[in-house]
Amino acid sequence: MKKLTFTSVFSQLLLLLFVIAWIVPTFGLFISSLRDKDVLAISGWWTSFTTTEVNEIYRTKGKEDQIKEGDYYFIKSNLFDENQGKEIYRFGITSKNIDEYEVGETALFKDETEITVFENGDYFWKSKEEFKKKKGKRIFVSAKSPPSFTLDNYKEVLLKEGLGQAFLNTFAVALPATLIPLIICSYFAYALTWMKFYGRDLLLATIIASLVVPLQMCLIPVLTIYNDFGALFGVSAKSYPGIWMAHTGFGLASTTFLLWNFLKTLPSEMIEAARVDGATHYDTFIKIVVPLSIPSFASIFILQFLWVWNDLLVGLVFLDKHPSEIILTAKLKELLGSRGENWEILTTGAFVSMTVPLFIFFSLQRYFIRGLVAGSVKG
Amino acid sequence: MSIFSLAITVLVGVLFFVLFFHLSNFLLDYFRVKASKNFAFENSIRVIIFIAPAFIVLFVFIIYPVFETIRLSFYDKVGENFVGLFNYTWAINDPDFRRSIINNLGWLIVVPTLSTFFGLVIANLADRIWWGSIAKSIIFMPMAISFVGAGVIWKFMYDYRGPGDQQIGLLNAIAVALGFEPQAWLTIPLWNNLFLMAIMIWIQTGLALVIFSAALRSIPNETLDAARIDGASELKIFWSIIIPYLEQTILVIWTIITILVLKVFDIIYAMTNGQWQTEVLANLMYDWMFRGGGDSGRGSVLAFCILIGVIPILAWNLYRHKQEQKV
Numbered sequence: 001m002k003k004l005t006f007t008s009v010f011s012q013l014l015l016l017l018f019v020i021a022w023i024v025p026t027f028g029l030f031i032s033s034l035r036d037k038d039v040l041a042i043s044g045w046w047t048s049f050t051t052t053e054v055n056e057i058y059r060t061k062g063k064e065d066q067i068k069e070g071d072y073y074f075i076k077s078n079l080f081d082e083n084q085g086k087e088i089y090r091f092g093i094t095s096k097n098i099d100e101y102e103v104g105e106t107a108l109f110k111d112e113t114e115i116t117v118f119e120n121g122d123y124f125w126k127s128k129e130e131f132k133k134k135k136g137k138r139i140f141v142s143a144k145s146p147p148s149f150t151l152d153n154y155k156e157v158l159l160k161e162g163l164g165q166a167f168l169n170t171f172a173v174a175l176p177a178t179l180i181p182l183i184i185c186s187y188f189a190y191a192l193t194w195m196k197f198y199g200r201d202l203l204l205a206t207i208i209a210s211l212v213v214p215l216q217m218c219l220i221p222v223l224t225i226y227n228d229f230g231a232l233f234g235v236s237a238k239s240y241p242g243i244w245m246a247h248t249g250f251g252l253a254s255t256t257f258l259l260w261n262f263l264k265t266l267p268s269e270m271i272e273a274a275r276v277d278g279a280t281h282y283d284t285f286i287k288i289v290v291p292l293s294i295p296s297f298a299s300i301f302i303l304q305f306l307w308v309w310n311d312l313l314v315g316l317v318f319l320d321k322h323p324s325e326i327i328l329t330a331k332l333k334e335l336l337g338s339r340g341e342n343w344e345i346l347t348t349g350a351f352v353s354m355t356v357p358l359f360i361f362f363s364l365q366r367y368f369i370r371g372l373v374a375g376s377v378k379g
Numbered sequence: 380m381s382i383f384s385l386a387i388t389v390l391v392g393v394l395f396f397v398l399f400f401h402l403s404n405f406l407l408d409y410f411r412v413k414a415s416k417n418f419a420f421e422n423s424i425r426v427i428i429f430i431a432p433a434f435i436v437l438f439v440f441i442i443y444p445v446f447e448t449i450r451l452s453f454y455d456k457v458g459e460n461f462v463g464l465f466n467y468t469w470a471i472n473d474p475d476f477r478r479s480i481i482n483n484l485g486w487l488i489v490v491p492t493l494s495t496f497f498g499l500v501i502a503n504l505a506d507r508i509w510w511g512s513i514a515k516s517i518i519f520m521p522m523a524i525s526f527v528g529a530g531v532i533w534k535f536m537y538d539y540r541g542p543g544d545q546q547i548g549l550l551n552a553i554a555v556a557l558g559f560e561p562q563a564w565l566t567i568p569l570w571n572n573l574f575l576m577a578i579m580i581w582i583q584t585g586l587a588l589v590i591f592s593a594a595l596r597s598i599p600n601e602t603l604d605a606a607r608i609d610g611a612s613e614l615k616i617f618w619s620i621i622i623p624y625l626e627q628t629i630l631v632i633w634t635i636i637t638i639l640v641l642k643v644f645d646i647i648y649a650m651t652n653g654q655w656q657t658e659v660l661a662n663l664m665y666d667w668m669f670r671g672g673g674d675s676g677r678g679s680v681l682a683f684c685i686l687i688g689v690i691p692i693l694a695w696n697l698y699r700h701k702q703e704q705k706v
Contacts, residue, residue: 015504172385188433216682218444249440282404310525329527350531361523
């Protein structure tokens with residue numbers, strides 16, 4: 001155990017400050033996605049851990065629910081639609097005096113009917129004469145609301161808002177858009193490392209230059225090609241294979257570069273020995289290089305998968321906004337526009353879109369970091 | 380589409396490429412056994428099989444588009460009539476374009492600097508504290524989140540309610556608790572850029588952090604211990620040993636984040652769409668790709684401006700690569 005010095009205490013506090021600043025935004029989003037939408041709209045998420053006091057208005061049932069007992073007519077029911085765990089402590093019957101009565105007390109309406117409200121929301125409303133109005137009366141209650149969390153928002157966004165379909169669509173984009181570059185780039189990187197051919201150095205330089213070429217430079221011409229292709233064959237210019245190939249193209253340089261970086265660290269004696277024994281390049285690739293490259297494949301897979309999963313721009317340009325094609329990020333952006341004030345939908349939607357990246361992050365963090373580091377610090 | 384048809388589509392797409400390589404190599408082997416012992420010929424065919432798919436993709440999606448975009452920047456909105464420098468003069472006189480250039484410069488100065496700085500400080504702190512790896516995980520986590528997701532997270536942080544209402548955005552709640560008026564942060568010109576940059580910094584600090592963490596481990600312990608024995612303070616060690624040692628790494632991280640920042644699109648598009656003077660080049664470019672049926676000339680000029688920004692980095696990368704090849 002190290003001594004507690006001023007420096008170490010100070011460093012711990014400073015680091016703690018950073019951690020809090022970094023985790024709080026995501027945490028707030030997560031908590032909000034689990035809150036009731038009405039509460040979410042009027043109170044900060046940080047209040048959701050404590051019992052809060054709320055003033056609410058409910059309406060009693062009308063004449064259809066009345067029963068006759070002895071000389072009196074009664075309406076007996078509960079103010080809450082469902083049990084929310086709220087505890088009423090005061091109530092009132094006019095908007096001028098919303099907490100006039102203690103729970104359990106009996107309030108007298110102008111029409112000489114009497115109502116008693118209890119802690120759990122049960123009430124009975126008593127009258128000498130038959131109730132004639134269809135609509136009930138307004139009851140004002142002051143209640144204590146305990147912390148409560150619900151998965152309702154998730155049901156809502158996945159089934160009603162179409163995020164469930166967008167989730168599947170994103171998978172249908174991301175899996176091939178990760179596997180295809182991995183397949184073709186592993187052959188490519190192998191050729192760049194172990195095969196001798198004219199123009200190899202130039203090709204390698206092209207890859208390195210392409211690494212930093214901004215995506216924006218490629219969008220217009222590629223879109224034009226797609227439109228022409230679509231018009232020529234009478235198919236839609238926006239399709240899954242189209243976006244797979246676009247992602248393959250835009251991820252090709254980095255995937256090849258990372259693989260090339262890895263492959264050149266393999267001992268050349270091993271490859272040459274295999275070649276001398278009469279193995280073709282194809283055999284060498286499949287039987288020796290691929291098994292040795294599995295860890296770096298994993299890193300590259302994760303990097304490319306996350307990049308495709310989180311991409312918005314390519315998805316916007318090369319896929320339709322139709323429900324059968326829209327991806328999560330595009331859907332989320334759409335919701336930001338159309339449901340900008342419905343925070344229960346936005347927070348939940350954002351969290352749904354984050355589930356897969358976060359799962360990968362927490363389960364495969366080591367490969368993720370290895371890939372990032374390999375891509376930046378060489379050698 | 381149902382989950383089933385999506386799965387089939389995915390499977391067919393991936394299998395197509397697997398089978399291409401298997402079948403073509405299989406055929407090559409088959410004819411080799413039958414025919415000649417012409418190794419040179421066989422080898423060149425195999426080279427073609429190995430590189431052709433990747434090269435075609437590279438050509439169609441990167442090489443050709445780069446030159447085509449440069450060409451289109453001298454043509455009109457449908458790319459048919461040569462208009463010389465018209466699109467460029469339009470850009471220089473366009474207030475949105477000027478605003479974008481200024482904003483992009485702001486992003487370029489603030490985001491890489493602060494991300495690198497925070498990453499370096501946190502990597503140093505975390506390496507010396509027993510719960511440091513947990514802290515690193517947490518700070519690294521935003522790297523896994525999409526820019527749009529991060530946009531929602533922060534839009535919620537910046538949410539604004541009128542002065543009388545209870546604030547549900549944390550930033551305004553803090554402002555009110557400290558006795559200030561609540562603000563609609565994203566609509567205050569100039570300052571709102573900083574609030575958008577904060578999102579990028581929040582994400583990219585994690586990148587800087589993990590790379591620095593890996594690099595810090597390569598500093599020999601003897602050097603650090605020697606300095607400590609000589610009575611150097613931790614701050615002194617940080618400035619005089621660690622920083623010089625990490626010079627290369629700092630430069631690399633700086634360039635990675637710089638490239639990302641030049642292309643920044645999602646955050647602006649999702650949060651303000653360039654309103655309240657937050658326009659940046661990439662968002663303006665996307666806008667012109669589709670505005671009024673799309674203007675490929677103007678869009679291309681804007682894309683080209685982004686490319687110009689990365690050219691120094693591109694040249695430096697190529698230079699470094701050449702140096703390495705020599706060794």
